[in-house]
Amino acid sequence: MKRLCLAILSAFLFAFSPIAADAQDKRGQVTNLPLPRYVSMKAAEGNVRRGPSLTHRIDWVFKRRGMPLQITAEYGNWRKVQDRDGAGGWVHYALLSGVRTVLIESEMLPVYARPDATSPINAHFETGVVARLGTCSLDWCRISAGGYRGWSLKANLWGVDPSEIRE
Template identity: 60%
Template sequence: MKQLLRRGCAAVLLCGLFAAASPATQTGKVTNLPLPRFVSMKASEGNVRRGPSLTHRIDWVYKRRDMPLRITAEHGHWRRVEDRDGVGGWVHYSLLSGVRTVIVEQDMLTLHQRPDHQAPVAAALELGVIARLGKCEPGWCQLRSGGYRGWAPKDKLWGVGADELRD
């Protein structure tokens, strides 16, 4: 009997490990939108709390409007977010926007007129610049920043999924 129980427990543990490793898309329990997903800061200032309520301690304050964030969990009117450094906490949903932005991860990143390294350069963006995200193709995304528009390699941006396509 003990051997059957041990085998049963081992089978349950293995099934649990395979289920946790499956690539199935998760959705938020509140919004039914995919998790994780990218959003941006709507407000110019937003408290980041240790838990999903006003009674939880404020750990820090985001002070950059349009900063891209990744939502990793939902609880009522609260969203657990991470920034590009993987640091985060809970933010009230009213401080967030569905407008997509990215952070430039390479200094003097060139924006090209077409999604091609050989295309003419439209502009160069400094490290840390926040740009509005437009269309995305495999490997490239169209950006707008400071009155300039162009295409940049997706792997030089934070705030967009590696396989994400946008029209």
């Protein structure tokens, strides 16, 4: 009985300790920003390395300015990123931008005038289009690309968390 009480007390104390809070709200060691988080490619080309230094081998090169990426780790001036397909590695922070973009994941995605599926359609975006991310509610995000803008259901976009709200 005594062991059971100690186990319950230990579990309770851990659940409300700073260590448990850190596990639930992970932050980067360098920037103190939330991890994971989304950014975009600032450069037209960016080397993706196996490790966080210039001495590590280049595995491939991202070649799309504005492409949304997810940062999963930080080390000095390096950020571990991954794309929509989960492919990634270490990229120098200077190649990344805080400007938020999303990747369209639905074929001929309707972009509405208002966050309402009964409102007029402003445009249709093809799969793979990179769009600039604006305001987001729980279900809808305002996006723009190619001179067109409007609202899309968040579920059709990669580069924004399902519960993320942006003003």
